[in-house]
Amino acid sequence: MTTDDIATAPDIARLARGTLLPSFPGATAPRWLLDELEAGLAGVTLFALTGNVPSPESLAALTAQLRKAGDPFVAIDEEGGDVTRLGGHRSGSPYPGNAALGAVDDPELTRRVYRSLGAELAEVGVNVNFAPSVDVNTADDNPVIGTRSFGSDPGLVARHAAASVAGTQEAGVAACAKHFPGHGATVDDSHLSVPLVDAGLDLLERRELVPFRAAIEAGTGAVMTGHLNLPAITRGVPATLSPEAITGLLRERLGYQGVIVTDALDMEGASGAIGIPEASVRALVAGADLLCLGPNEHAETVRATLAAIGGAVRTGRLSPERLRDAAERTGRLREWLAGRPPAAVDRAAGLEGARRAVRVRGALPGWNGAPLVVETESAGNIAVGPTPWGLHPWAPDAVRADGADGTAERVLKDAAGRGLVVVLRDAHRHAGQRALTTALLTARPDTVVVEMGLPVWRPESAVYVATYGAAAANAQAAAELLGLC
Structure with a gap:
């Protein structure tokens, strides 16, 4: 042949x-x-x-x-x-x-x-x-x-x-x-x-x-x-x-x-x-x-x-x-x-894992009413794709913020008289997330920071929650901890 x-x-x-x-x-x-x-x-x-x-x-x-x-x-x-x-x-x-x-x-x-x-x-x-x-x-x-x-x-x-x-x-x-x-x-x-x-x-x-x-x-x-x-x-x-x-x-x-x-x-x-x-x-x-x-x-x-x-x-x-x-x-x-x-x-294993993964630094505040949840902009990579993330399923009036000029002022106005939660995702890789969080903490030291990516950047003055992921299970574990559900 x-x-x-x-x-x-x-x-x-x-x-x-x-x-x-x-x-x-x-x-x-x-x-x-x-x-x-x-x-x-x-x-x-x-x-x-x-x-x-x-x-x-x-x-x-x-x-x-x-x-x-x-x-x-x-x-x-x-x-x-x-x-x-x-x-x-x-x-x-x-x-x-x-x-x-x-x-x-x-x-x-x-x-x-x-x-x-x-x-x-x-x-x-x-x-x-x-x-x-x-x-x-x-x-x-x-x-x-x-x-x-x-x-x-x-x-x-x-x-x-x-x-x-x-x-x-x-x-x-x-x-x-x-x-x-x-x-x-x-x-x-x-x-x-x-x-x-x-x-x-x-x-x-x-x-x-x-x-x-x-x-x-x-x-x-x-x-x-x-x-x-x-x-x-x-x-x-x-x-x-x-x-x-x-x-x-x-x-x-x-x-x-x-x-x-x-x-x-x-x-x-x-x-x-x-x-x-x-x-x-x-x-x-x-x-x-x-x-x-x-x-x-x-x-x-x-x-x-x-x-x-x-x-x-x-x-x-x-x-x-x-x-x-x-x-x-x-x-x-x-x-x-x-x-x-x-x-x-065994989906219970998923929620158990998410709950056990959460790490908290500082004492969570007791809010009188629901806090304003601010979710920062974070583009996923190609492998992740446009998968939904964040705490908005438990916070109907949650807002998205990109850290542009004037964003912090608008958020602070909307949060007047209520608690404030800012949700990050890999903030160490996104300057806009860090800038917005720093501005909010300067005006509102009681702001709770929730990191749903890797907890590399940690603002010192915040009550800080790390979920080690942005899956629905991670979000639910964080929402439970914050009293949103």
């Missing part, structure tokens, strides 16, 4: 399809997707912003439709906390995120929360969760991890990495520890650039790799790569495209033999200079098994990527054996998923 014959053989085409996780718009599967599933497509990645998840009921119908065409991986980003897709993008998640769980530091609680999250996913037919994030968040100004991390201590993150993997998989859903080798020590967002992580192997072993080892020992079904430049390891190449990171570090040094999936390849950190089809080929050559293409990558991208993979096989850049190796790994994961027993949904 010639090289051209190998590249165009039906089994190679099917193996190539078996590495792809594209997306699609809407709550029903288009014909092209069903045809691709019948031809061997690995599965899909679901996104809230593309309309895949209007309700749990519609999602269950969608996944049932997909399974009539094949045996797909149905993957989603459902971290709980600020990154939520399963209905939480409309109302916020009923589960606290990793920062809150790390603040509580009760691994059994973390296991319960992730088991319940997994149970909710399994009920609607999702079988792969792109969670947990096991990044050690050592950079306060990290624009994309933040409250998605269990914390800055490798040992703490490792404890909860193992617990979250165990809980997810007890619900019959494959966990996916991310973002290898670790996205916590950078101030750049891989959606927009290739973040630099200036760490050699010794530092990685002491910090970033500790939670990944724990997740691997806990049996994680998958590990997701991050589009990260670690010059000492990858020599300027994003980890997702680096044999040194995937094969050398993850496979050989850490001994991981499960499925490796890429973060979305439409991100600037992976494909900005080379395009998604070429990034896909390089990721496969580096050792990845599944390719998450991105939220807007549909039939055209699938066709272009399949053509690029076929071309790489024809020219000898990518061996058929590498594709078969990927198929063996994904096949073993499918076997593991088959017939897993269900787990019970």
Whole structure:
């Protein structure tokens, strides 16, 4: 058989399809997707912003439709906390995120929360969760991890990495520890650039790799790569495209033999200079098994990527054996998923975690009547998306404020004769939030400050409440504490 014959053989085409996780718009599967599933497509990645998840009921119908065409991986980003897709993008998640769980530091609680999250996913037919994030968040100004991390201590993150993997998989859903080798020590967002992580192997072993080892020992079904430049390891190449990171570090040094999936390849950190089809080929050559293409990558991208993979096989850049190796790994994961027993949904674990995570400095005032709640402007990152947050569900006359000139004066006028609560989200990253809060505290030292992001910036004169997240569960815990509900 010639090289051209190998590249165009039906089994190679099917193996190539078996590495792809594209997306699609809407709550029903288009014909092209069903045809691709019948031809061997690995599965899909679901996104809230593309309309895949209007309700749990519609999602269950969608996944049932997909399974009539094949045996797909149905993957989603459902971290709980600020990154939520399963209905939480409309109302916020009923589960606290990793920062809150790390603040509580009760691994059994973390296991319960992730088991319940997994149970909710399994009920609607999702079988792969792109969670947990096991990044050690050592950079306060990290624009994309933040409250998605269990914390800055490798040992703490490792404890909860193992617990979250165990809980997810007890619900019959494959966990996916991310973002290898670790996205916590950078101030750049891989959606927009290739973040630099200036760490050699010794530092990685002491910090970033500790939670990944724990997740691997806990049996994680998958590990997701991050589009990260670690010059000492990858020599300027994003980890997702680096044999040194995937094969050398993850496979050989850490001994991981499960499925490796890429973060979305439409991100600037992976494909900005080379395009998604070429990034896909390089990721496969580096050792990845599944390719998450991105939220807007549909039939055209699938066709272009399949053509690029076929071309790489024809020219000898990518061996058929590498594709078969990927198929063996994904096949073993499918076997593991088959017939897993269900787990019970336990939303009480979410609220318990949120309540236990709240930290208060100072004595809360006793208000005579409802206080005025002021919610500051805070743009979420691309991973979080436009998820609702804040205390307004319990404060009907809550106001939004951006910190522009004159804002403090208007707020103070509206708050005359009543208590005042200002709600922040990662104030250490938003000068307008800090300026407004400082002005309000100068005029009203009795102002209560509620931080719903990472509690890095702490004004000294305030009664200060930290929730370690902005999920619906975190908000309810804070509202209860403040007497709003």
